[in-house]
Amino acid sequence: MTDGEFDFDPEELAMLRQLFRSEAHEALEAVTSRVLASGSVGPSAEALTEMMRATHTLKGAAGTVGLPAMVDLSHRLESVFAAFGRDPALWTVGTADVLVEVVDAMRSYLDVMDEPGADQAADELRKTIDQIARQDRRTGTLSVPLLEPADARAPTEPPTESPTDAGAPAEASDAGLLPEPTAWLRIEPERVDEVMSSAGELLFDRTRIERRVQSLRTLARDLARTRQALHDAIADDAAMPAPLRTAVMDAEGELAAQAAQLSQTTAALLDEIEALRRTIGELQRGLTRIRMESARSLMMHAARTLRALRRATGVQVELRTFGEATEFDKAVAEQLHDPITQLLRNAVAHGIEPAEDRVAHGKPGVATVTIRARQDGNSLVLEVGDDGRGVDTAALARRLVTTGRWTEARARVADDADVLDALLDTGLSTRGEADELAGRGVGIGLVRQTVAKLGGEVKVASVKGKGTTFTLRLPLSAALAQATLFKVDGQVYAVSTVHVAGTTQVDGHATTATVGDDVLPVVRLEQLLGHGAATDRRPALVLSFAGKSLVCTVDKILGPREIVVRPLGPLLAPLTLYAGATISGSGKIQLILDPAQLVRRAYPDAMMALIDPASAPMVLAGRALVVDDSRAIREAMTSMLGSEGWIVDVAEDGARALHMARQQRYDLVVTDLEMPELGGFDLIARLRRDPRLKATSIVVITSRASAEHRRRARDLGVRALVAKPITRRKLLEALAAR
């Protein structure tokens, strides 16, 4: 079966498959937790029914979106569960482990199914699934094809059903990891991020408006003062002729009334801004909650990782989890998978002593790794602890010295906490030899780096003979943003990538730069942020904000990064040049520049232009026509323009739009390019040919924002071309463009 046989166009199909993927991940995750809960005993009849239902649903959905291999795999897995239903004795001690791996492999397959080699992987997976419930497999071994990059998961070996495995403890806490039976609304995280960043920008907008209103208030006060001066002047001037005096006094009276009104309006405006501030706050809190997920999936990840480690090393260890219901930012949760894996590997490789040593020291033979999640104010606290041998700080201090990391003197004054902290920085292990499982200890260093990147910190506590606990403290939510990083005068700065239109080179002393057809002002950041203007030819960023573009010279462009935006705090907030700061992987603070402020520096004369309607190129509200064949986009645009005061009509294709435009005058036409009947460019050309419609402002929204499209749009007198996905800010900027 090929894609061509479906009712969907490729774009829609891709979307549907994406939807299927996330649905399938969830269904398979649910199967995994049932399997884990079944342990070595075997699933209950109810659990089996649930697992069969999940695989059956998966089969149906896979068929709808045209994924025959997935249909087949789901079908086979369903048959396996059916076989266990018929003969529970088929479930042996190693079954759960194999099933977990098979289901994991199916999930990996979901992610690679479009890539070459996926068919072969599916074939192998198929064979493995068929073996699971076979009588003769009880003594044999199985191998599950590995689809993930090898370093992304713990080393695994084919399951060997050794006696130690049979004696492995049933994981009581695993049983607690049951799926939550709730209906879910599926949203791509990017969409939420977009709204989140718009909400963030709203905050900047509010601050700007507030500043304007404050100056309006000053103006009202000045006006009142002028009126008073006028009043006093008339009173003092005895020589003024009576008719003139009456006229001036009347005017003065009116002025007084108007000044009072201005001051009242300004006060009311400030109240409105305050209300806006509260609403923005609520919006941000609401959005943050949308991005929250429970620690459950992280615990599931840990359970799987530990299971694999146990089988790979033979170390007897069980997992206990607490605080699964703790909620935190999805973006944070995803980033924590690797650190958790690393900490578990570390516990198994270094922390837990051999069973006989444990017993000799009066500990249970089976070790325990405990993961606790809890919320503490605005932080998420995650503790990963083992009840192993603990860190021998004296030995570690000696190793720090012998490896040249510390001087003898440093080691002498260091206390246990210092030594343990060094463990996090260097990841040095007390074991002399490198270890395949936990690496050369580098992993622990990475834990601190990852956590620092998220704006958090790691601490380690250890009691010799009792165990080691790593405590990760993280912000509850992370506002991730795409930023472009660059260097000026030795320091790294960031600017939101949304506002970066491109890069160029600028000659020394140049005050303008030609970019495409435009001559843009140059802001010399080495002068603004560093020690003075450089004279050499240097790299530069082309920034664009609210329809105005400028070129900023820098020392070096470092490229795009995903960053966590943090507020600067009350002391630095008045420095409006900065929109916030971020913390680099190595813990350095990097300042984020506010493009609005750079625009103000580049266009000092037009400083008020963005606000003052008389000089602003902004198209003020009127009647608008939105043309797009997607209903979702029509809806979205109607809402965005509507909230700006526009009266909005919609058309689903060019022909209809043309008809409407001839019946009704529109101040603005916002159109898509690809549409049935009459495409966007044809529509624009026809609108331009009609003398009555020649002056209409046209904005193009498209997923094809190539240079060729831009050129063609410009030739047709299009006001702006906005790349999909459309955000409110992008749209408003397009409307503000000259």
Add this chain to the structure above:
Amino acid sequence: MAELRNVIIVTIGGVRHAIELRWVREVVSLGFVTVVPTAPAALGGVCNLHGAILPVLDVGALLGGAAGSPPRQGDGALVVEVDGLVCALRVDQVDHVASLYEAGGEVRDAAGRPLVLLDPTRLVRRALELVAAVAEHAT
């Protein structure tokens, strides 16, 4: 009427100062200091303290004198908290903690030498004013 004060004695710009312990959250060695261009000299930079952004202040400049050398990684600092605002005061050296009598705004150490008693509330207020003044100038 002399009052007993629990203070930490530090050296800033060669001068010994005392600061009441109740303001001091932590004594730290600064991490990498990021310079904040356009900020007043009293704000030497910002630093990452446990994942939060910590402004580093120059006491000399806050008291109306010249700013000391720019803060650098490894410099000592007192982390103080005033009205929920957390910032660092850079110091050359931390001497010791002591309980000393204050009389008429003056504190003397055990040897009877006078010490400058710092008031973090005033310092922070001054820092806010200086930053606001720079911001005003920029707009």
